[in-house]
Each structure stands twice: as structure tokens, then as C-alpha cells.
Amino acid sequence: MEVCANSVSSGLEAQKGGAKRIELCASLTEGGTTPSYSQIALAKKLLTIEIFPIIRPRGGDFLYSDVEFELMKEDIRICKELNCEGVVIGILTAEGKIDKARCAELIALARPMEVSFHRAFDMAADLNEALEDIISLGVIRVLTSGGKASALEGAEVIAGLIVQSRGRIEIMPGAGVNKDNITALISLTGAQVFHASARLPVAGKMLFRNENLNMGADADEYSYSLTNSDLVKNLLELAELAK
Numbered sequence: 001m002e003v004c005a006n007s008v009s010s011g012l013e014a015q016k017g018g019a020k021r022i023e024l025c026a027s028l029t030e031g032g033t034t035p036s037y038s039q040i041a042l043a044k045k046l047l048t049i050e051i052f053p054i055i056r057p058r059g060g061d062f063l064y065s066d067v068e069f070e071l072m073k074e075d076i077r078i079c080k081e082l083n084c085e086g087v088v089i090g091i092l093t094a095e096g097k098i099d100k101a102r103c104a105e106l107i108a109l110a111r112p113m114e115v116s117f118h119r120a121f122d123m124a125a126d127l128n129e130a131l132e133d134i135i136s137l138g139v140i141r142v143l144t145s146g147g148k149a150s151a152l153e154g155a156e157v158i159a160g161l162i163v164q165s166r167g168r169i170e171i172m173p174g175a176g177v178n179k180d181n182i183t184a185l186i187s188l189t190g191a192q193v194f195h196a197s198a199r200l201p202v203a204g205k206m207l208f209r210n211e212n213l214n215m216g217a218d219a220d221e222y223s224y225s226l227t228n229s230d231l232v233k234n235l236l237e238l239a240e241l242a243k
Contacts, residue, residue, distance in 0.1 A: 001236055002052075002172065003227055004032065004197040008043045010227035011051070017198070017232025021050035023088055023116075023143075028197070028225075029216075030059025031119070034075050040082050050085040052116060055106070062092040062120040069102060076110050086113045088143075090120025098124060098133040107137055116141040119175065122148075131161055134169070141170040143195050150176030155188035162190055179234050186242040194239065198231035 003014035005022040014022050024043055025032035032054045035043075043051050057064065057071045064072070072089070079087050089106050091099040098121075107115050117139045124130035127147055134142060144161065146154020151173040162171045173185055174195030182194065204222040214221050 001232065001239065002174075002193065002195045003232060004028070004174070004195060005043075005227055006197070006199070006225065008039055008046060010197075010199070011043050011047050011049075013227040013229040014198070014232055015047055015049045017227075017229035018236050019049060019232050021052060021085070022047070023118075023195070024051055024053045027059060032056060033059060034071075037078060040079060040084065044082050044084065052086040052088050052114075053079050053084060054088045054118060055079075056090070056118070062090050062123060063094055064091060064102075072106060073109055076106060076113075080110065080113055084113060086110075086115060086140075088116045088118045090118040092120055092123060096123065096125030098130050098137075100133055100137060103134070103137055103139075107139070114140050116143065116172075118143050119145065122146070122154075127157065127161065128164060131164060131169070135165070139169060141172055141193070143172050143174045145173070145175035148175075151194075152176060152181045152185055152188075155185060158189045158191065177235075179231065179238060182235055182238045183242045186239060194235075196232075196235055197225075198227050198235060199225040200228045200231065202226045 001019045002021045003019040005011040005014050005024050006028045011022045024035050026035045027033040033056045040053050055072050055075050057068045091102045093099050117134050121142050121144050145151045146157030148154030158173050172193045172195050173191050177196040201223050
């Protein structure tokens, strides 16, 4: 199990629950962006499980400017200096194909770290072609919901991708994976790995509360979300039973 961790605290909960690895992200409301230097550094100091920071300079699409691409390269250098086990990338062309040239440059820069491909894959115009492209690049793992809003909705496509992969790459279902659907998802896809955030809302401890505004669209300023170790453990137990 890989946990999408939105903080070092979530990473600690993921580790406590038995996760193998975290994808360390900021701004999960945008689908995940690159975490800060201090988040990565402290995660490496406190965690013993694998840490794969996402390399994504902003939310939105996966077509990046030259400046954004330079940011991605610098973030990969930082991750390598901090001895991360890997990074998670994803770049598309304007036509919805895998940007093989830019991805190859990032992968070469990342060595000897491993490289996974995130759900930019799901935004590709042709998933079967995209899979062959990232396999040819030497990516070890791809996170996918089968091009659908959730992994359960895309289960049939994910199953087909696993067949197509023929063991050349790990196909990791993710998006909406929870205790209510993990058993069905494994049964429908045959996947051996999966990705979930396993988060719960946590109430803030502020005594004074200004209820007249918030700092972001539909944001609740007096709560936050955190990975829960019991949820992680429960997901792993259900997955084991589903084998």
C-alpha cells in the first residue's frame, strides 16, 4: 500500500498503519503539488518507509512552461540530495501524449532514485499508447484510475492495463480507494498494489473563531485532514483477505 500523505504527520500515521511507501504531496485539493523542502527533509529524518515526493509545480493541467520545467528539475535535485527513494512525475504534450523527451530528462536527472508516473496518465488521449510510452522510459510504477473519476469506476480499464503491462511495470489503482471498495477493486482488477490517502478530518483547537470569512473557496479554517493509521491498517487487512 502506498499512502498519499499531505504532511509529515500524515506520513507518520501511514508508517504506523503499515504502509510501504508515501507519496508526499502538498495541496491535495489541487490533486497534489510538490511539498516544501522542510517537509521532505523532516520526512526523511523521521520516517523509515519509502518517500516519493510528487514533482508537480502547480495544479491544473500537465503541460508545463520552460520555467515550470526548470522548477521540476530543481525539485528533483533537492529530492536526490535528501536521499529520497524516488519521485513521482508526469508531463503531457498539448495533444495529450506522454512528453517522452521531457520525462526522459527528468528520469535521467533522478537516477539512482526510482521514478513513478502519477495520474497525468489518466489525462492522456490514449491510455494504451501512454502505457507503452512510460514503460519505454523505464518508469517503475503508474498510478491510475483507468481514466475515470475513481479507480472503482475505471476497474475494467485498469484490469486491461495490467494485462497489457505483462509485468513490465506496476499498475497501481488509486482515486477514491477506501475500506468499502478495496475488496471489490482488487477482485475486479487483479492489482497487487494500491494507493489511498486514508484521511479523516481533524477538528482544530482554536478557542476564538471568526466565522465571517475563510481563506479559500469552501475551506473550513477550523479543521484539517490527516492520514489515520487505523484506516491504513484496516485497508491492508482487507486487501490481504481479498488475495
